[in-house]
Amino acid sequence: MTKKLTCISCPIGCELTVYVEGDDIKVEGNRCPRGFEYAKNEVTNPQRMLTISVKVENGVMDLVSTRTDRPIPKKMLEEAISYIKGLKVQAPIKRGDIIVKDLLNTGANLIATRTVLKK
Ligand code: SF4
Numbered sequence: 001m002t003k004k005l006t007c008i009s010c011p012i013g014c015e016l017t018v019y020v021e022g023d024d025i026k027v028e029g030n031r032c033p034r035g036f037e038y039a040k041n042e043v044t045n046p047q048r049m050l051t052i053s054v055k056v057e058n059g060v061m062d063l064v065s066t067r068t069d070r071p072i073p074k075k076m077l078e079e080a081i082s083y084i085k086g087l088k089v090q091a092p093i094k095r096g097d098i099i100v101k102d103l104l105n106t107g108a109n110l111i112a113t114r115t116v117l118k119k
Contacts, residue, residue: 005042009034018043047071050110052084054099059091059116066099068108080104091118 003018007030018039019026027039041047049071053063072080080103089099093116100110 001043003039003043005039007035007038009038046074048074048077050077050080050108051113052081052110054084054110054112055088056091056093056116057088058119059093060119061116064089064093064099064116065113066110067113068103068106069111070108072103072106072108076104076106080106084110091116 001020003020005016005018007014007016012031014029014031014035016027016029016035016039019028020043025040025043027036030036030039049068051065051067054066056062056064066084083104084100087100093099093112095112095115097112098109099112102108103110
């Protein structure tokens with residue numbers, strides 16, 4: 001299998017070509033080793049940051065914006081979204097508060113990216 005990717009590990013954005021044959025992975029186009037790691041993860045276990053709103057009770061706003069503090073496996077995004085949609089948190093919430101610790105055992109915390117005061 002051959003795959004074309006753009007490395008997003010730094011602003012240069014090298015265009016990568018990834019060759020996969022069984023467990024053998026070769027990468028061309030990367031200017032540094034981070035490009036190889038990025039390409040390897042993309043073809044073996046792609047990860048993404050998750051940004052999502054969480055319902056708030058007793059707050060001046062009904063939702064608080066959140067994000068994971070590190071990428072989580074792409075294959076777990078759907079499960080994480082449906083879990084987070086079922087949550088309700090109590091105001092007040094401060095920017096940076098941990099809303100969910102170790103989200104679905106991914107090692108990532110879901111953190112508030114804004115403050116929501118109590119009504
Ligand atoms: S391969 Fe290295 S230099 Fe190129 S975009 Fe990725 S991190 Fe930046």
